[in-house]
Amino acid sequence: MADWTAFLYAILGTVLISFFGMGFGLGILGVDRKLAAHMQARIGPPLRQPFIDFRKLLLKENIVPENAIPWLFNAAPVFALASSITILLYLPIGGLPPVLGNYGDIILVMYLLTVPALAMVAGGFASGSPYATVGAQREMITMIAYEFPLATVLIALAWRLSVLGVANPFSLSALTATPVWAMAGPLGAVGAVLLLIVLILVTPGELSRVPFDTPEAETELAGGLIVEYSGRNLAMFYLAQGVKTVAMTSVIVALFFPWGLSGLIPGSPVTGFVADLIFYVIKVLAVVFISVSVIRVVMARFRINQVVTLYWVFIGGLGILGLLLLVLDSLGGV
Amino acid sequence: MAFDLTLLTGSGFWNPFFWLISIVVALILIYIIYAFGEKGYKRGTQQVKPFISGNPEPSKAGVHVRAGNLYWGYMDALKVYYAGLVPIHSGILTDYLLWLFSVAAILFVLVVLL
Numbered sequence: 152m153a154d155w156t157a158f159l160y161a162i163l164g165t166v167l168i169s170f171f172g173m174g175f176g177l178g179i180l181g182v183d184r185k186l187a188a189h190m191q192a193r194i195g196p197p198l199r200q201p202f203i204d205f206r207k208l209l210l211k212e213n214i215v216p217e218n219a220i221p222w223l224f225n226a227a228p229v230f231a232l233a234s235s236i237t238i239l240l241y242l243p244i245g246g247l248p249p250v251l252g253n254y255g256d257i258i259l260v261m262y263l264l265t266v267p268a269l270a271m272v273a274g275g276f277a278s279g280s281p282y283a284t285v286g287a288q289r290e291m292i293t294m295i296a297y298e299f300p301l302a303t304v305l306i307a308l309a310w311r312l313s314v315l316g317v318a319n320p321f322s323l324s325a326l327t328a329t330p331v332w333a334m335a336g337p338l339g340a341v342g343a344v345l346l347l348i349v350l351i352l353v354t355p356g357e358l359s360r361v362p363f364d365t366p367e368a369e370t371e372l373a374g375g376l377i378v379e380y381s382g383r384n385l386a387m388f389y390l391a392q393g394v395k396t397v398a399m400t401s402v403i404v405a406l407f408f409p410w411g412l413s414g415l416i417p418g419s420p421v422t423g424f425v426a427d428l429i430f431y432v433i434k435v436l437a438v439v440f441i442s443v444s445v446i447r448v449v450m451a452r453f454r455i456n457q458v459v460t461l462y463w464v465f466i467g468g469l470g471i472l473g474l475l476l477l478v479l480d481s482l483g484g485v
Numbered sequence: 486m487a488f489d490l491t492l493l494t495g496s497g498f499w500n501p502f503f504w505l506i507s508i509v510v511a512l513i514l515i516y517i518i519y520a521f522g523e524k525g526y527k528r529g530t531q532q533v534k535p536f537i538s539g540n541p542e543p544s545k546a547g548v549h550v551r552a553g554n555l556y557w558g559y560m561d562a563l564k565v566y567y568a569g570l571v572p573i574h575s576g577i578l579t580d581y582l583l584w585l586f587s588v589a590a591i592l593f594v595l596v597v598l599l
Contacts, residue, residue, distance in 0.1 A: 161503050165510040209522040217533040218545075229519055233511040240507050251507065254491060254500035280535040281548035288550055292558040313496070321497045365558075378536055383522025387515065455558030463562070 164250030165240060172239045175432075176393025177201040179400075179439055186444040201393065205386050213382030218279025227274025228380065228387035234266035235394040241323060242401045246411045246427030249323050256321035257305050260402060261298075264357060267391055268294050271366075274388075275376030286375020289455045290359070290366035296462035297356040297363075303470030304346045304353075307477050308406060311335070314481045327409035335480055342476025347407050349470040354442040356462065357399050358392065361447035365455045400438040408434050 181198040188195025215221050240250040241260050268290055275287030305321075308331055312320035315334055319325050331343040356363035367375040374380075377388055412430045413423030453461065491500040526532060535542060560567060573584070 157503075158506065161506050162510050165507040166514065169511055169514050212523055212526040212532075214526040214532055216535050218535055229512065229515050232515050233508050236511040236515075237504060237507050251500075251503050254498075254503040256497045256499065258497045259499040259504075278535075281537060281543070282535075284548070284550050288555050289558065292556060295559060309496070319496075319498070373536060373538060382526075383519055383524075386522060387519060456561040459559050459562030 161240075161251060161254075165236070168239050168244070168250060169236050171244065172236050172394040172397050173390055175435075176390065176395075176397045177205060178393075179396050179436070180389075180393050182436055183396075183439055183444050186440055187448050190444070190448045201389070205389060208381075208386035208389065209383050211382040211385075213384055214379070216279055216379045219379065220277040220279070223273055223277035224379075225384060227270045227277065228384045228391065231267040231270035231274070232387045232391040232394065234263065234270060235391045235398060237266075238263045238398040239394065239401065242398065243323060243327055243405050243409070244401065244428075245431040246413050246424055252322070252324050256319070257309065257323060257326060257402075257406075258321055260323070261301060261305055264301075264395075264398065264402075265294055265298070267395055268357075268359075271376055271388070274380070275366075278376070278379040280379050282372045282374070282378045283376050286366045286368070286372050286378065289368075290376055292455055293356055293359070293363060293366060293458055296459045297353045300349050300462055300466045300470040301353045301357075303467065303474055304350050304406075307342070307346055307470070307474040310474075311339070311477050311481060323405060327405050330409055331407065331477075335477065336483065337480075338483065339477050339480030342473040342480060343407070345469055345473035345476065347403070349466055349473065350403050350406070351438075351442040352446075352466050353462075354399050354403070354438075355446050356458070358396055358443065360443055362450040362453045363458055364452055365458055368452060396439065396443070397435065400435045400442070403438050403442070404431065404434045408438075 178198070178201075180201040181196070184200060185195045185198055215224055238260060241252065241255045241263070243249050243252070272287045272290050272294075275283040275290065278284075308326060309320040311331060311334060312325055312329055315329070317325050317329060331346075332340065335343055355361065359366055365375075367377060372378065377385065380388060410430075411423075411427040413420075413427045416423055416426045490502045491498055537543075573580075
């Protein structure tokens with residue numbers, strides 16, 4: 152692709168993915184609330200409730216506390232949302248390849264996933280509130296905790312590809328073109344299932360959802376790092392939460408369920424594209440249901456020290472076991 | 486050209502230029518949406534006091550989280566590990582050098598064997 156064509160493609164792709172990410176993100180939050188409500192024998196809010204909430208937040212006063220550092224307090228939500236959107240540019244959406252797939256790999260995605268959380272930490276510390284400070288402190292610790300199992304999964308999958316001699320094993324296009332299920336034997340398949348479980352358990356931590364919502368902890372910290380946020384600033388954090396949910400679940404879909412329907416459906420490329428997009432939406436919603444809705448309905452919040460123990464010892468250990476099984480599988484099969 | 490700034494690590498790659506372009510575009514878009522929101526609030530009223538569940542605001546020094554406490558949850562969860570690690574840090578330079586050379590020797594043997 153010529154330089155200027157790539158440049159224009161990046162700009163246009165960012166605009167389109169931004170609107171898709173924000174709209175789909177709010178939609179996912181609505182589905183999650185509805186599913187959680189039904190599991191608790193409630194009717195729940197309508198699916199469009201997050202859109203209503205977002206609009207209402209934009210109409211509310213945007214209070215800046217007297218102890219806050221105003222520029223950092225106001226910049227954090229905007230940067231959190233913008234950085235969440237950039238993650239989506241490196242991930243395949245539907246049958247489309249990633250907008251910036253040639254300009255960043257899965258390691259970059261892993262680091263970009265921490266940027267919205269860091270923006271929230273900065274906003275929390277800039278709030279000048281004791282609750283927000285404790286929340287920001289907890290967010291940092293949660294981030295350190297889930298990075299280890301997340302890195303284990305990504306390295307395990309890329310290592311398996313590198314053993315097979317695949318070029319650029321960390322690139323999303325290589326990872327989606329060669330799903331782990333296609334190259335693993337029975338032992339490797341068990342390892343891949345363990346890695347999938349690890350990634351599913353990392354998701355609520357990444358998204359600060361129950362049982363890993365210790366940074367916000369409504370009942371003890373009254374919202375933690377977002378306790379002082381209101382109005383349009385809170386609306387941006389709300390939107391970032393939706394976009395980040397799309398990003399994290401898209402990572403799981405890309406790594407473990409990358410298949411599309413376009414090859415099975417005869418007809419024009421447009422029909423194939425629509426079929427792939429619908430299938431992608433279904434896969435993302437299924438992942439959200441398992442990794443967010445079910446887990447948050449059946450579990451209560453962990454304390455922050457329990458979060459670290461869980462991620463570093465148990466979930467991290469599960470990731471290492473998955474990696475070992477993949478290694479044993481490759482030693483037997485290659 | 487700035488477009489060719491893709492950094493290669495041998496296994497991974499990324500191009501900071503395209504990330505910068507995309508985040509600038511995203512920031513502009515979001516700022517437009519952000520600008521539609523209500524800007525005002527009542528300055529100098531109770532509204533701007535920090536929310537502490539109705540309790541009076543303690544002194545700044547009283548609620549300051551010191552750097553030593555910043556990673557409390559992490560240190561507490563791994564206290565067994567730190568209980569073994571901290572005493573090793575004797576503060577004596579020769580002890581640190583001994584550790585450095587010992588670990589380097591083990592790594593050297595492992596690398597040569599593998």
